[in-house]
Amino acid sequence: MEFEKAGCLLRIFIGEDDHYQGRPLYEWLVEEARRQQLAGATVLRGIMGFGRSSRIYSSRILRLSTDLPIIVELVDTRDRLESYLESVDDAIQEGLATMEKADVKFYR
Numbered sequence: 001m002e003f004e005k006a007g008c009l010l011r012i013f014i015g016e017d018d019h020y021q022g023r024p025l026y027e028w029l030v031e032e033a034r035r036q037q038l039a040g041a042t043v044l045r046g047i048m049g050f051g052r053s054s055r056i057y058s059s060r061i062l063r064l065s066t067d068l069p070i071i072v073e074l075v076d077t078r079d080r081l082e083s084y085l086e087s088v089d090d091a092i093q094e095g096l097a098t099m100e101k102a103d104v105k106f107y108r
Helices: 025-035 078-091
Strands: 006-015 040-045 048-050 056-058 069-076 096-103
Touching: 006 025, 006 078, 025 040, 025 069, 025 078, 069 078, 078 096
Parallel strands: none
Antiparallel strands: 006 069, 006 096, 040 069, 048 056
16 A cells, blocks of 8 residues: 555544443444554553543552553544544544644555
């Protein structure tokens, strides 16, 4: 697959406990990205963070927190990521999505 140098990076910030159709939301988002043949996706698990509620989630609090921050990063063209985001919007009940330009150096 050839890839444009002027790509785009989409980050979706959600919680580890977020689910959709009985599955972890991050899994569903990555599988949906693959189904739509996006260039790539990665899931990152944070050790600490907070969102709109200002509640802090941390792996240090009692060392048992199961709702740690999750970031799903996806790379493709802006148009394809906009289309993807529109298709998954209803599945994301709480979270944040950001998009920024990405200069793709190689895709192999």
